[in-house]
Amino acid sequence: MARSTKKRENIIRVASKIFYEKGFAAASIAEIAKSAEVRETLIYELFSGKEDLLFNIPIENTNVLIDNLLEHLSGVKGTENKLRKLIWHYLNFMENNRDYATLVLFELRPNRRFYQASAYGSFKRYNRIVMDILKEGVTEGVFYENLNLNLLRNLIFGALDHIIYSWLIFNRPDKLVELSDELFEILFGTTRTLRLDDTSAAMQNQAPAWSLDKRIAILRAAEAIFAEKGFDKARISDIAKALNIGEATLYEYFKNKEDILFSIPDDRTKNLLTSLADDLEQNHAAESGLRVFIRHYLAFLEANRDYTAILLFELRSSRRFYSSPPYAIVKQYNDILMGILKKGQADQTFSRDANIHLIRHMIFGSIDHTALTWLLFNKPSSLLGVADSLAWFVLNTLRR
Structure with a gap:
């Protein structure tokens, strides 16, 4: 492995630890350089700035998450079994990678520029895997043809994210994977028995008037x-x-x-x-x-x-x-x-x-x-x- 590649990986590893412990806003390039035992100028040679460094941190972990998921799904038959495995795998991965979970939820999800960065491509790749499973469920007749798959995807990831938020902030539950089967039953039990249409509606509630003191x-x-x-x-x-x-x-x-x-x-x-x-x-x-x-x-x-x-x-x-x-x-x-x-x-x-x-x-x-x-x-x-x-x-x- 080239020396510059090793240094780059070390910088990413050190930055991940510092961002996890202090938060992105409080961390500095100088602090990262000192902990990684490199010059600040080297970091700027490898990354355009602190935010670019942040965006590069999850790429390796997300690719590991995806590759590991595909390995777990290999040979698994049926939409129900694949969704059960996906939910368990996601919670298990986050539980064993708390720093990654923290960076994703507290630093990347709220950063609007991340969604235009090339690093977001790995997240979109994961999303495509999930959508392929859901579409397969429609093809198999497990889900109704007019089921709103985008809303179902939001239900899955929304539930997962809020459970992980609670775990990170309040230490509840003690173990994420303990909820995987029950969460699957809630989500899958809903979708396999219900026909849905994404109906449109006009806004009925307007913002209330406030006293502008x-x-x-x-x-x-x-x-x-x-x-x-x-x-x-x-x-x-x-x-x-x-x-x-x-x-x-x-x-x-x-x-x-x-x-x-x-x-x-x-x-x-x-x-x-x-x-x-x-x-x-x-x-x-x-x-x-x-x-x-x-x-x-x-x-x-x-x-x-x-x-x-x-x-x-x-x-x-x-x-x-x-x-x-x-x-x-x-x-x-x-x-x-x-x-x-x-x-x-x-x-x-x-x-x-x-x-x-x-x-x-x-x-x-x-x-x-x-x-x-x-x-x-x-x-x-x-x-x-x-x-x-x-x-x-x-x-x-x-x-x-």
Whole structure:
């Protein structure tokens, strides 16, 4: 192996460790060079910058993930068996490669530029394998011909990602692979018994009107700037300039830039909870309540594109957010969903054997993945347009 290749691999290995321990934003090229025992100039000869180095880290691991998956799938017959193996393999790989899982979910998923980088090609290759299995299921008659395979893919990866988020942040569950069979039964049981159409629908919920006092005005301006520039590149002065006020005024209301970021979902969620409570007041039954919840959340995300971008690209990847006071407000939305699911089990509308914690991951995860492709690629054209299909997926699982 050429000496330069060995040095390149060593730099990637060291950078992976430092990014995992400190996070991408806090790490520096100087620190990586020192730990790798190379000159900084060598890193810039091999990579165009810190972000290029980050994007190159997952290539080897993702290719190993793919090659290992193909080896496991070799000789496996039938869509059901292949999906079961795929889910187990993904969870097992992430559990044994915690640093890789952390980089993928906290650094790469939220980085919009990653989706245009050549390194994203390995992720698309993995996606094609999954879609080929799902299409094979249609050909075999396992899935109905008009099943929305893109939504099903989002259900699978959304559920997996949210389970792994919980494992990384809260150490729940203890072992990822312990959930593989149950998650498979939830996902596969849904799709093999249900015919779905991806119906379109016009937006019915508009963004609520807020009292634009100075604090709210700051949050609205920050929301637009963070969505456009990204949190790291945005400056306090950008927000002040947009409002034609002095920077000192912002510090009268917020401690720093991160405090502003974390306060955005606090404010948004309070309004969301109020309007959702009004809608649920008219839908007491668990099944209709779940439909309202899904439609309401998708309508809210679609009507508030900047907030959706901040949620997926900034907050999901901020580990400090999950221990901040505003997260307690956001968690109330999760509690409402769990209340609907528990109510359905109590009155036997939903099966009492259903693992509602896994189903919660499936709901929020699939919405996240669907919203992500909507933001990046305008697919689907309307988030609310997939609400009925997603509700049918979930309800079919809960009724079994």
